Amino acid sequence: MSLSDHPKAYGTAALTAAFVAGILVTLGFKDLYPELEDQYQRRRRRRKPRQSSSTESRRSSFFWGPVQLEDHESESSSAGSTAADNIRDxxxxxxxxxxxxxPLVKLRSLSEATGRTILAKAEFLNGAGGSPKDRVALHMIxxxxxxxxxxxxxxxTIYEGTVGSTGISLATLARARGYRAHICMPNDQxxxxxxxxHHLGATVERVTPAPITSPxxxxxxARTRALEHTASSTTASRGFFADQFExxxxxxxxxxxxxxxxxxxxGGNIDAFVAGAGxxxxxxxxxxxxKDSAKLTRLRVVLADPQGSGLYNKVRHGVMYAPTEREGTRRRQQVDTIVEGVGINRITENFEAGRELIDDAVRVTDEQACRMARWLVEHDGIFVGSSSAVNCVAAVATALTLPRDSVVVTMLCDSGTRHLSKFWKQIGEMGLEEGNDDEEGAQRESESDLLSAIGLKSQR
Incomplete structure (x- = not known):
């Protein structure tokens, strides 16, 4: 007897065959035609995000494999936004x-030595000029x-007077945005x-250090050069004085x-912020x-100040100079220190803007900064410049005044590669780079050695 004599049996067989065929298609289609899958996925990635219907999702899952859950709400909010697409990619x-x-980096050795968490904003990883001055230069432009x-x-042309980092950031961004840069800097940097x-294409004037009152x-x-450019130009070009200090x-x-x-x-879990000021x-x-916007009223803001700078006394005592100091007695006008980038003997508009929010100050000697810089290399593999070392000494000093498990944030400003001929040369002359490979294999110094090296006592 044939199936045609039994319509019910014939229908069942047809449905069974269709079901089996569907399973074969579902399981085997990608194996049979992998190149089609690749082409489809490439086209799909090139298309802008759009919210697909439930029908489309079911159809896609049937032909191309298991269902993948997607956040269509966030996709739809960025639809049509090339910038959003690029950031996501x-x-x-x-x-x-x-x-x-x-990144905000936990400095493990400093945290272990103090019993507090010390975090550092790795500003030397900024991708333009490699310092926090990238942020400043971009915003000023x-x-x-x-x-x-x-x-x-x-x-x-952008003109600026700088000891280095701001000029490097400005020179980099100037080229990127269609300008030239002219940098004036002290010749003792x-x-x-x-x-x-020079390699960034900037014109550089290295000048003899002089008082701020001197032309x-x-x-x-730098201000004069900008004015001269604008006044003498035979074209429509202008000179712009960036004026980072004010x-x-x-x-x-x-x-x-x-x-x-x-x-x-x-996440708002921060007890102190420590930074130097140039x-x-x-x-x-x-x-x-x-303090003002995020309302972290319990936060302590601490100034890290190198030797010879007047800001420590301004924060601590309300006056720029200690009774034993007077203007004109220092080796150089800015600060009597090998540290570059922080420390100054006048109040700038920028410092004044937040001065009332600064709770305390820590004075850091050149020796402390040198020892800290070497310590960070040996124990954390971090190679930074002089201002970063000053910040880290002050961060340790600040941490020791706070309860255990407190969180201190500071700044790692720039790489040590910008300080080889001066700051790191001094570290070498101090003998801090000798004897690193003893018979026990570069033995780690104890935690108390750090505090001893920078002249601080443990408060565990």
Missing amino acids: GIVDGIEGCIGNT EVAEEQGLLVPGRGD AVEKSTLL EHFVNL SHANYQAHIKTTGPEILRQT TGGTISGVAKYL
Whole structure:
């Protein structure tokens, strides 16, 4: 008897065959046609995100494999946004996109030595000029562009007086945005900084250190050069004086970026913020954001100040100089120290912006800074410059005044590669790099040795 004589049996057999065929298609289609799968996925990635219907999702899962859950709400919110797509794919728009969102690194050896958590913002990983000045330089340029003081492609030149890092950041970003850079700096700064500026295409003037009241002071000279450019130019180009010491765009850059990043990375669990001050933009901007905007009222803000700088006395005693000091007695005008980038003997607009929010200050000697820099290399594998070492000494000193398990955040400003001919040369001359490989194989110093080296006592 044939199946045609039994319609019910015929229908059952047809459904069974269709079901088996469906299973074979589902399990085997990708194996039979892998190149089609690849083509489909490439096309799918190129398409902008869009919210697919439940029918489309079921159809896709039937032909291409198991269902994958997707966040269509976030996709739809970024639909049509090229910038959002690029960020998600790890692409940033130009060198400016490499600035900010630096890691917050736990300094294990310092945390172990103090019994408190010491975290450091790795600003030397900023991708433009490799320092926190990247943030400042970018914001100053953006503000100048908004005000029409800088116009890309017009032939404008950015002028600045700097001891190094701000100039490097400005020189990098100037080229990226269609400008030139002219940097004036003291001739007692590490020569590798001016060499780097030259290779970045900047014009560099190394000048003899002079009082801030002198027209020959590197900051005043940069201002003069900018005015001369604008006055004498036979084209539409202009000279723009960035004025990092007094420009409010400096500390505002840290209110806008650094402060919010620290808050997010710590979840608000931070007991102290420690930083040095050259222009004063970093400590003022971060303090204003964390204390005023984020309302971390219990937060202690501590200034890290090198020897010879007047800011320690200003914070501690309300006056710039101690009774035993007087103007004109120092070896150099800025500060009598080998430390570069922090320390100053005048109150800038940027420092004044956050001065009332600074709770305390720690004075750091050159020897302490040198020993700390070497310690970080030996125990944490971190190679930084002089200002970072000053910050870390002050962070340890601050941590010891706080209860156990407190959290202290500081800044690692730039790499030690910018300080080879001066700061790290001094470390070598002190003999701190000798005897690292003894018979026991670079034996780690005890925690108490750190505190002894930098002249501090354990308060465990």
